[in-house]
Amino acid sequence: MDLSCPVPITNYDKITLAHGGGGSLSNQLIEKMFLKELGNSYLEEGHDGAIFDLPGKLAMSTDSFVVNPIFFPGGDIGKLAVHGTVNDVACCGALPKFLTLALILEEGFPMEELWLIIQSIGQAARDAGVQIITGDTKVVEKGKGDKIFINTSGIGYVPEGRDISPSNCRPGDIILINGNIADHGVAIMSSREGLEFETSIESDTQALNKLVESVFSVTKDIHVLRDPTRGGLSSSLNEIAKASNTGIEIYEKQLPLSEEVKGACEILGLDPLYIANEGKLLVFVPEEHADNVLKAMKQLPEGKNSCIIGRVDNKSPGMVRMKTSIGSSRIVDMISGEQLPRIC
Amino acid sequence: MKYVEEYRDMDLVRKISGEIHRTCSKAWKIMEICGGQTHSIMRYNLEEFLPDKISLIHGPGCPVCVTPLELIDKAIELAGKDDVILTSFGDMLRVPGSESDLLKVKAHGGDVRMVYSPLDAVKIAENNPGKKVVFFAVGFETTAPANAFSVIEAKRKNIHNYSLLSSHVLVPPAIKAILSSPGSEIQAFLAAGHVCTVMGYEEYIPLAAEFNVPIVITGFEPVDILQGILASVRQLEQGVARVENEYSRVVSREGNKAAQESMNKVFTTIDRKWRGIGIIPESGLALSEEFSDFDAEKIFGLEKIEKQESPLCIAGEVLQGKKKPTECPAFGKECTPENPLGAPMVSSEGACAAYFRYKH
Numbered sequence: 069m070d071l072s073c074p075v076p077i078t079n080y081d082k083i084t085l086a087h088g089g090g091g092s093l094s095n096q097l098i099e100k101m102f103l104k105e106l107g108n109s110y111l112e113e114g115h116d117g118a119i120f121d122l123p124g125k126l127a128m129s130t131d132s133f134v135v136n137p138i139f140f141p142g143g144d145i146g147k148l149a150v151h152g153t154v155n156d157v158a159c160c161g162a163l164p165k166f167l168t169l170a171l172i173l174e175e176g177f178p179m180e181e182l183w184l185i186i187q188s189i190g191q192a193a194r195d196a197g198v199q200i201i202t203g204d205t206k207v208v209e210k211g212k213g214d215k216i217f218i219n220t221s222g223i224g225y226v227p228e229g230r231d232i233s234p235s236n237c238r239p240g241d242i243i244l245i246n247g248n249i250a251d252h253g254v255a256i257m258s259s260r261e262g263l264e265f266e267t268s269i270e271s272d273t274q275a276l277n278k279l280v281e282s283v284f285s286v287t288k289d290i291h292v293l294r295d296p297t298r299g300g301l302s303s304s305l306n307e308i309a310k311a312s313n314t315g316i317e318i319y320e321k322q323l324p325l326s327e328e329v330k331g332a333c334e335i336l337g338l339d340p341l342y343i344a345n346e347g348k349l350l351v352f353v354p355e356e357h358a359d360n361v362l363k364a365m366k367q368l369p370e371g372k373n374s375c376i377i378g379r380v381d382n383k384s385p386g387m388v389r390m391k392t393s394i395g396s397s398r399i400v401d402m403i404s405g406e407q408l409p410r411i412c
Numbered sequence: 413m414k415y416v417e418e419y420r421d422m423d424l425v426r427k428i429s430g431e432i433h434r435t436c437s438k439a440w441k442i443m444e445i446c447g448g449q450t451h452s453i454m455r456y457n458l459e460e461f462l463p464d465k466i467s468l469i470h471g472p473g474c475p476v477c478v479t480p481l482e483l484i485d486k487a488i489e490l491a492g493k494d495d496v497i498l499t500s501f502g503d504m505l506r507v508p509g510s511e512s513d514l515l516k517v518k519a520h521g522g523d524v525r526m527v528y529s530p531l532d533a534v535k536i537a538e539n540n541p542g543k544k545v546v547f548f549a550v551g552f553e554t555t556a557p558a559n560a561f562s563v564i565e566a567k568r569k570n571i572h573n574y575s576l577l578s579s580h581v582l583v584p585p586a587i588k589a590i591l592s593s594p595g596s597e598i599q600a601f602l603a604a605g606h607v608c609t610v611m612g613y614e615e616y617i618p619l620a621a622e623f624n625v626p627i628v629i630t631g632f633e634p635v636d637i638l639q640g641i642l643a644s645v646r647q648l649e650q651g652v653a654r655v656e657n658e659y660s661r662v663v664s665r666e667g668n669k670a671a672q673e674s675m676n677k678v679f680t681t682i683d684r685k686w687r688g689i690g691i692i693p694e695s696g697l698a699l700s701e702e703f704s705d706f707d708a709e710k711i712f713g714l715e716k717i718e719k720q721e722s723p724l725c726i727a728g729e730v731l732q733g734k735k736k737p738t739e740c741p742a743f744g745k746e747c748t749p750e751n752p753l754g755a756p757m758v759s760s761e762g763a764c765a766a767y768f769r770y771k772h
Contacts, residue, residue, distance in 0.1 A: 330413050336528075337760070394425040394634050396457040401769045 088207030127162035142270030161232035237312035247373035253343035274347035318378035419633030446604035447474030447761025469733030476759035530562035557671035585695035612667030688728030727754035
């Protein structure tokens with residue numbers, strides 16, 4: 069990432085315990101870094117919390133971010149922390165409006181890297197149209213954390229007439245996704261120490277709230293929205309099948325997957341169905357609206373590769389099946405634990 | 413993706429499947445040796461393309477599954493030592509020992525690291541001269557050459573804080589043991605393509621002759637496996653038994669000479685215990701005298717231990733093809749991938765895990 073602005077704090081090049089102590093160094097961080105990059109009327113109030121208005125039914129979500137490495141191809145922990153929570157709120161059918169931001173920093177963390185991450189958070193929040201309205205910073209002794217951990221919580225409101233829930237999935241629903249799966253997990257793996265393979269695969273981390281709105285612009289009759297993150301596509305589909313007691317069938321031939329990710333998975337013995345995404349949207353929609361929703365999704369850059377990957381039926385309730393590329397049928401189960409590479 | 417998708421071609425699969433149906437007139441029991449093949453069979457549900465008369469029996473070719481309990485306990489003991497960094501392929505970390513597993517040792521502060529190549533373990537040794545780095549060397553003839561090479565490299569670079577906890581096993585002695593075991597019903601074998609890439613297939617010729625079984629060198633994609641089954645059925649129907657290479661795009665008769673040389677240099681053949689099966693003569697590889705300085709069992713003076721398996725687990729019978737995973741009373745109940753009683757439920761190539769994932 070380009071360092072667009074110089075680091076605004078020059079008297080300390082690393083985070084010290086005092087930066088989390090609530091005194092003058094904490095204030096310096098808030099004023100010179102956080103307010104400068106994330107500032108808005110709520111933050112500038114300097115209050116213990118934020119007071120705000122939102123109409124009607126509200127949706128809320130929280131997520132913690134501990135990704136390693138903190139900078140990876142296609143993104144960084146800051147961007148991820150905004151997108152992750154925005155997407156969870158958006159997948160409730162809500163318009164995400166406000167985020168909280170809590171940082172846990174390890175003593176000795178380079179100020180320059182913190183600045184890059186804060187700028188990245190600012191940019192991602194502006195792009196997604198959300199504001200960070202309250203926050204907190206703590207510093208732990210060296211060795212008691214790992215560089216930086218971030219928690220964000222998000223809140224938004226659900227416009228009238230929307231009813232999104234995994235249990236709303238119905239036989240006959242068509243399942244859409246907005247593009248290639250498994251990019252995020254493979255991008256992270258390729259940049260981890262000890263697993264050196266060169267790829268141009270980038271994380272798909274992106275905010276999905278505008279894409280969700282494009283879906284609702286076609287019809288309010290959307291049954292389920294889900295961003296399949298950790299555990300990959302298979303975990304999300306299994307959760308939805310169980311919650312609604314329906315059967316889900318996906319078509320292997322129609323699963324969008326880049327050639328590079330396919331190759332990396334073949335070499336490492338990984339199944340892309342179980343690999344994390346950070347910018348994918350699953351939409352369950354009644355068949356009569358499927359074509360129009362697909363068209364609307366394709367209008368946006370984050371939806372240009374949208375396609376149909378399966379449908380819901382009442383065979384095998386609670387289970388996910390896959391029509392394989394050779395025409396047979398098999399179960400797609402949830403993953404247990406981390407996916408580990410094969411050894412021969 | 414080139415060189416992969418051609419072998420996952422629906423039309424070709426249907427064509428070979430039709431040919432198998434036309435050729436097969438009697439009931440046949442065919443064992444695929446390799447766990448990678450078992451995984452493929454389940455992942456593509458290849459049994460859907462076979463006549464009911466053909467039963468596929470899943471063999472012991474998953475190195476994680478056959479590594480004896482005692483050796484896992486030794487790895488766990490080493491991992492708990494303050495001056496040791498235990499390195500391993502990912503699959504071994506969750507395999508249950510008699511009381512713990514390596515991930516639990518790691519959670520208790522043991523330095524356990526997952527590596528993707530034994531050369532990475534050598535690198536860790538080089539970077540941590542104050543520690544003893546042990547690589548838990550598990551695998552068939554496919555992984556043995558790379559593990560041997562890591563020892564050769566360590567010796568060349570004068571790295572003496574590196575050692576192997578060796579649990580290598582060999583395929584042909586296992587085939588022999590299965591065929592010699594009383595009540596064996598296996599009538600043909602799909603030999604493991606990647607093992608033969610390294611070793612060639614000459615050593616299978618006397619086996620096919622002695623036991624009168626067709627042995628077909630087979631790859632891992634749907635088209636490969638069905639082609640291997642077709643070749644086996646053809647031989648069985650004609651009453652012949654010979655070694656046939658259906659994976660000639662990577663397997664030659666002699667195999668990979670350079671890989672064999674490093675193996676022969678570093679390892680020597682020994683009798684080895686297979687988890688769930690017992691001792692199979694001449695079926696394992698241990699470090700030879702010349703490289704005994706790199707043998708973790710000798711360096712750490714690990715004692716001989718005997719351990720009992722969970723009485724509920726029928727992994728031994730599953731690994732010998734005598735029972736299907738679903739015939740185990742613990743399958744999916746006391747034994748699941750989250751809480752495995754036996755290794756075949758842990759490894760992605762284990763028959764129990766494959767059944768659980770794709771068939772339960």
